[in-house]
Amino acid sequence: MKQDLEIRELINRLTRLDAATAWGGDLNPTQRAVLDYLGRANRFSRSPSHVAEYLGSTRGTVSQSFKSLVQKGYVTERRSxxxxxxxxxxxTETGNAVASAQNxxxxxxxxxxxxxxDNLLASLRGVLGAMLSQNKSRPFGICSSCMHHETTSNGGYxxxxxxxxxxxxxxxxxxxHETT
Amino acid sequence: MKQDLEIRELINRLTRLDAATAWGGDLNPTQRAVLDYLGRANRFSRSPSHVAEYLGSTRGTVSQSFKSLVQKGYVTERRSxxxxxxxxxxxTETGNAVASAQNxxxxxxxxxxxxxxDNLLASLRGVLGAMLSQNKSRPFGICSSCMHHETTSNGGYxxxxxxxxxxxxxxxxxxxHETT
DNA sequence: CACTATTAGTATCGAGTCGAAACTATTGCA
DNA sequence: TGCAATAGTTTCGACTCGATACTAATAGTG
Structure with a gap:
């Protein structure tokens, strides 16, 4: 119990300190989080709705974030x-640079x-899994670990x-993504 | 390297998902963080400056947060x-209830x-330590582990x-707090 | 095929955060 | 006595946030 409070405190504080210094450029933590997500998501998962669900936010807010990211030249729009x-x-190239930068x-x-x-990574994955199942949101896992994925000679399907x-x-x- | 990015991603996402549902009441994540800190800090460490340094924020911002926390009755002011x-x-009593609530x-x-x-806690403490020494901010440790602390028959000194x-x-x- | 329901994204609102900078009051130092 | 440092506040503009109301396009049903 007391442990739980301290773990929450530590996780929140790490994010906060990370974000505080991240303010620096012309990006704020949310905009940076959107960029980070875009850098890791596949081409079927890059809409405002997807980002909103990933970040536990709303379409409205994410829509605003994209507006300023486009304006600043970190991101481009592609209509289906x-x-x-x-x-x-x-x-964009600039956007990519920011997404993979050190912090x-x-x-x-x-x-x-x-x-x-490795231990830390495993523990955090476990905690996240528990949180996701709690509010039944999607896992946003990696393709190769998905039940719909098939390995082929030249990549996957x-x-x-x-x-x-x-x-x-x-x-x-x-x-x-769906876990097997 | 790739691990590092995923760890950062997980930590940030956990905070984000935690915060998203925390919006619910009439408190936002920052106000809640202030309340949480106040619930764990001793009487010599509860000023706007202290909170600002703990959260990696500024006195100005924290001053605003306190203004609305006082107005909402979660906190009271005491001048020295x-x-x-x-x-x-x-x-206040309400503030205390919120600070120790489940989320x-x-x-x-x-x-x-x-x-x-225990492992997770230890790892997170380690990472935080590394981050704090990086931007040489204070550790905000627990009294009993401080070099100025003395255990007495009826508590400490x-x-x-x-x-x-x-x-x-x-x-x-x-x-x-200063580590020995 | 038409009509309605759902879905994707946007605009707007008010409260609040954020850093930065300017400001007031108090205390410390020389 | 006088100036510098410190504690806290205020204001500014850009932005987040949830909520709500909105438009346009697609899906499903009769």
């Missing part, structure tokens, strides 16, 4: 031909023993969307 | 006699094996501030 309502956003938290992690990192995947795409996160 | 500039805030993250942690929790401490106070966090 099939469904004229749908929009998919893509990182206080990753610097702190850099000189941390590998074994400890998604049985759900009936689309072939390039090798690097099989390591991206997907809105439709 | 010795230094007429200084203010210390205290949780999505603690619920997720509840049915998590004890041993794993702070050699730095020359003040006796009640037993429960030796487990609170302090702005002045």
């Amino acid at each position: 031909k099939l469904d004229k309502r749908a929009i998919s956003f893509e990182l 206080p938290l990753t610097i702190a992690l850099a000189d941390y023993p590998e074994g400890e990192k 998604c049985r759900l969307l009936s689309k072939p995947l390039l090798p690097f795409e099989t390591h991206q996160i997907c809105y439709e | 006699k010795l230094d007429k500039r200084a203010i210390s805030f205290e949780l 999505p993250l603690t619920i997720a942690l509840a049915d998590y094996p004890e041993g794993e929790k 702070c050699r730095l501030l020359s003040k006796p401490l009640l037993p429960f106070e030796t487990h609170q966090i302090c702005y002045e």
Whole structure:
């Protein structure tokens, strides 16, 4: 019980300190989070709705964030031909640079023993899993671990969307992900 | 490297999901964080400046947060006699209830094996330590682990501030904390 | 095929955060 | 005595947040 409070405190504080220094540029923590997500999500998972669900936010808020990200040149809009309502956003070169940049938290992690990192990663995944099942939101897992994924000679194939995947795409996160 | 990005992602996402549901009442995540801090800090560490440093924020922002927390009745102001500039805030009964309430993250942690929790706690403390030394901010540790602390028959004593401490106070966090 | 329900995204509102900078009152120091 | 440092507040503009009301496109049903 007392442990739980301290763990929550630590997780929140780490994010807060990470965000505080992240304010620096012309981006705020939310905009940065959107960029980070876009850098890891596949091409079927880059709409305002998807981002909103991933971040536990709303379409309205995310729509605003995209507006200023487009204006600042971190992201470009791509409208779908099939469904004229749908929009998919893509990182520009600048956007990509920001998404993969170092920050206080990753610097702190850099000189941390590998074994400890694996443990930490596993624990955090577990906690996140418990939280997600609590409010039954999607896991946003990686393609290659999905029940609809098929490994092929030249990458992968998604049985759900009936689309072939390039090798690097099989390591991206997907809105439709379902654990086996 | 890739691990580091995922760890950051997980930590940020946990906070975000935790915060998202925390919006519910008439409190936002920042106000809640202030309340949580106040619930764990000792009487020498409850000023706007202290909170600002703990949260990696600024005095200006925290001042605003306190304004609305006072207005909503979660916190009361106490001016110091010795230094007429200084203010210390205290949780009201309602404030205390909120600070120790359950939330999505603690619920997720509840049915998590004890041993794993200890490991997670230790890892997170380590990462936080690395981050704090990076931007040389204070550790905000617990009194009993401080180099100025002395255990007495009826609680403790702070050699730095020359003040006796009640037993429960030796487990609170302090702005002045220094590791041995 | 038409009509309605659902879905995707946007606009607007009010409260609040954020850093930055300017400001007031008090205390400390020389 | 006088100036510097400190504690806290206020204001500014950009932005987040949930809520709500909105438009346009697609899906489902009769």
